[in-house]
Amino acid sequence: MWPEEDRDGPLGLAVSGGPDSLALMLLAGEALPGAVAVASVDHGLRPEAAGEIALVEAACRERDIPFTALKIEVARGNLQARAREARYAALGHWARDAGCGALATAHHADDQAETLLMRLARGSGLSGLAGVRAHGRVPGSDIALIRPLLGWRKADLEGVVEACGLEAARDPTNEDLAFDRARVRQHLAEHDWLDAQALAASADHLAEAWRAIEWYAQIDWEEMVHREDEPHGPTFRYYANVPRAIQVETVRRIVAALGGQVSRAEAGRAADRLWRFENASLGGVLGMPGTERVEKVGVEMRVWRFRPEPARRVH
Incomplete structure (x- = not known):
């Protein structure tokens, strides 16, 4: 322990x-x-x-x-x-x-x-x-x-x-x-x-499954997320072709890297919008969906771009 x-x-x-x-x-x-x-x-x-x-x-x-x-x-x-x-x-x-x-x-x-x-x-x-x-x-x-x-x-x-x-x-x-x-x-x-002991054992099994998701999400972050520094600030490009549970963790991490903070529920709703090819705004970050052909694997992949949300104009 x-x-x-x-x-x-x-x-x-x-x-x-x-x-x-x-x-x-x-x-x-x-x-x-x-x-x-x-x-x-x-x-x-x-x-x-x-x-x-x-x-x-x-x-x-x-x-x-x-x-x-x-x-x-x-x-x-x-x-x-x-x-x-x-x-x-x-x-x-x-x-x-x-x-x-x-x-x-x-x-x-x-x-x-x-x-x-x-x-x-x-x-x-x-x-x-x-x-x-x-x-x-x-x-x-x-x-x-x-x-x-x-x-x-x-x-x-x-x-x-x-x-x-x-x-x-x-x-x-x-x-x-x-x-x-x-x-x-x-x-x-x-x-x-x-039975409390059996319920606790089920929680242990669920915790083990969650650790597997965390492991997969770490790989997704390291391999599928790329930072690009542009004149208006940093942009993150995310090749989002994994199960939704992993997308949610990666979207939360991207938003955090851009100075925001969102719950899993909020990140999930944003991931759903992006999957439907709709823009998503969360935690001061704008997510924009698209696709890109990846020559290395020869397939079209979903790619989501995230950047700080532009300041709203006040008239």
Whole structure:
């Protein structure tokens, strides 16, 4: 999960005081004695949070684990999404300042199953259905993010905490049916034919398929996209003769290279327009379709050209 040759500094652990993250702390402390550090985040949303952080601090003190409490403010909007953004931003800064080689969170198989069902219900594409990744980067930073407990069930993690004589905190929002995840969690608990471990395995298979698409998209970028510097600025020429899923990734990368940013849904709609030989405007970038005979292979190929969108005239 965290190869020894990649380790540079302690493993940072995000620990809330709930049973999952306390189990992470206990297991990591045993596996990497003297090489872990813990941070707990108070989102400022519940008065009980101070006591939960004190619980984690006491558990760390007993085990000589360095501990840091982080206080954040959550912006208005989608509460859970904003809290997640603020939490990862704070943890990323802490991990960097503490010299951590990576940050670990306590996501487990039940979380993975819930995420898959929620994203299926929203019509997510393959990238979303791949679920919670075992490896990644802390959003907005270059800190490695690992999730070593994805193969564990929640009940097993609770057993670890109980065996060590700790009483975990319980976040009431986890049971609040106003939130989608709580409703999905209740649904899983009420229907035993929905096996969380099997759903998590399906998410793993989807993640493997997504890695194949990422690999193919990298080749598409390297071999089928050419930059041309022209008087009005850079233009990218893209020989777009691959499946749509690959086109979407390459179009997003071209737009990013031209200083824009678009979602996969937006890139997909643009790719559909270009495939119909219609211009597409997205993220400040203009895409223009055409064809070109490639003598090397002796066939006519679709070629899409992208350049910064001209400034609109104001009368």
